[in-house]
Amino acid sequence: MIELLRVDHRLIHGQTGVFWTAHLHADCILICSDRLLQDPVRLSAVKLSKPMGVKLVIKNVADSIRVINSGVTDKYKLFIITEDNEYAFALMRGCGIKSCNLGSMMPTKERTHMLNEAFAASDDELASIRKMVDEGYELYLQKLPTTAKVDVREKL
Structure with missing residues (x-):
């Protein structure tokens, strides 16, 4: 059963690997990323970050959708983690996932809109987020399980 889909540019780190995994009682983390699979150094680092006692699966977007839908x-x-909004939105559409935690996205030259202290978005990403909301998906900002969910519509 899918406990949470989270967008976080860091993938597995203290917040996701410790706090979120424990809060969700997750026994499997699925990293959904086309980019990560093309970066052997980062892939190795993510594998080393796996919490003890939790299965880690790393798949591209198409394979993630196929595996989830297969049962x-x-x-x-x-616990599904991806570092890209579009990967998350593809999973939502492809697997019938209705909500997504927008956890952390680092500001860049393109990502200049801060939706909260941890999540930045570009103009294109904001348009995509608006489209998902308009289609009826629940998108919310939440850094930690102990902090309140904030409906992304409040920040658009």
Whole structure:
């Protein structure tokens, strides 16, 4: 069962690997990323960051959708993490996931709109977020499980 889908540019780190995983009682983390699979150094670092006692699966977007829809992941308390809004939105549309935690996205030259202290978006990403909201998906900002959810519509 999918416990949470989170967008976080850092993928596995203290907040996701410790706080979120424990809060969700997740026994499997699925990293959904086309980019990560093309970066052997970063891929190795992510694998080393896996919390003890938790299964780690790393798939591209198409394979993630296929695996989730096949039912193979149903036996797990699944925590899905991706570093890209569009990957998350593809999962939502492709797998019937209705909500997504917008956790952390670092500001860049293009990502100049700060939706909160941890999540930046570009003009194109804001348009995509608006489209998902208009289609009826729940998108919310939440850094930690102990902080309140903020509906992204309040920040658009």
